[in-house]
Amino acid sequence: MRTVKIYFLILSIALVTVYFLQLPAAHADFVYVDNVAKDPTIFPPSIHRSRPQTVTVNLSAEEYIAEIADGKDAWVWTFSDEDNPVEHGTIPGPMIRVMVGDTVVINLTNNMGNIEPHNIDLHAAMGPGGGAAVTEIAPGETKTLRFKALREGAYIYHCAAEGMAWEHVSYGMYGLIMVEPKGGLKRVDKEFYFGQSDWYLKQAGAEGAGHAVPEDVYVLDEAKASDELPTMYSFNGHKAALTDPSLFGNTIRADQGDKVRVFMVTGGPQQRFQLPYHRYNLGQGLQGT
Numbered sequence: 001m002r003t004v005k006i007y008f009l010i011l012s013i014a015l016v017t018v019y020f021l022q023l024p025a026a027h028a029d030f031v032y033v034d035n036v037a038k039d040p041t042i043f044p045p046s047i048h049r050s051r052p053q054t055v056t057v058n059l060s061a062e063e064y065i066a067e068i069a070d071g072k073d074a075w076v077w078t079f080s081d082e083d084n085p086v087e088h089g090t091i092p093g094p095m096i097r098v099m100v101g102d103t104v105v106i107n108l109t110n111n112m113g114n115i116e117p118h119n120i121d122l123h124a125a126m127g128p129g130g131g132a133a134v135t136e137i138a139p140g141e142t143k144t145l146r147f148k149a150l151r152e153g154a155y156i157y158h159c160a161a162e163g164m165a166w167e168h169v170s171y172g173m174y175g176l177i178m179v180e181p182k183g184g185l186k187r188v189d190k191e192f193y194f195g196q197s198d199w200y201l202k203q204a205g206a207e208g209a210g211h212a213v214p215e216d217v218y219v220l221d222e223a224k225a226s227d228e229l230p231t232m233y234s235f236n237g238h239k240a241a242l243t244d245p246s247l248f249g250n251t252i253r254a255d256q257g258d259k260v261r262v263f264m265v266t267g268g269p270q271q272r273f274q275l276p277y278h279r280y281n282l283g284q285g286l287q288g289t
């Protein structure tokens with residue numbers, strides 16, 4: 001009797017092994033886009049009210065292969081505003097704009113076809129992990145987070161899935177949430193929205209970064225990230241996003257005497273604000289003509 005049981009056990013293991021060997025290797029259908037550059041002039045308007053209300057934001061997590069510098073295609077993970085038909089996922093993600101006292105409802109969808117789990121951790125949300133634990137979702141899922149914005153200020157939000165915030169931020173998942181005072185911020189003539197990334201890159205190589213990423217596409221180099229030695233910096237998702245006229249090189253303009261407000265989120269994950277390093281002269285960029 002014992003021999004029969006062992007025989008069936010071995011047969012079962014063999015059948016299961018054959019079954020899994022016959023399964024096709026996990027392979028995602030990577031979505032290619034030209035770039036994930038963020039237009040620094042697209043974000044919600046300033047607040048001009050003093051009564052709190054409920055603000056609903058529909059976000060999705062989107063994974064692409066996109067150019068992040070001339071001739072450099074990278075696997076990027078992004079946040080996208082589902083209610084904005086102009087943009088797909090960008091780096092930084094869409095700016096969220098609310099007033100202190102508002103109830104904020106975030107509906108987050110992890111797009112079907114993605115590989116990674118994602119979530120959202122908003123530093124404007126008081127509570128464990130800024131909502132990360134309750135919004136972590138697999139591809140194809142949607143979850144809702146509701147919180148009250150209790151503190152004024154400009155805060156980062158980012159993905160912190162798998163307890164690996166630095167990894168998800170490195171791939172591009174961060175943005176800014178602005179909690180304005182009652183009545184809104186002082187009026188200005190122009191506003192712009194910038195997000196700084198530091199990139200730690202290597203080509204996916206024959207192993208495809210474990211996810212069949214095409215071998216010449218750039219992915220996160222964890223060793224470089226650990227050593228805090230960035231391959232490059234970018235503002236708004238592409239090394240030339242704010243300088244190349246074919247991207248947004250001509251959008252940062254103001255007239256002489258204009259009051260200008262800059263929203264700046266440093267996603268990192270490692271480095272601090274590095275504007276001079278990027279050789280983008282903000283002072284020159286904002287001079288009137």
Ligand SMILES: [Cu+2]
Pocket residue numbers: 061077116117118119159160161168173
């Ligand atoms: Cu993520």
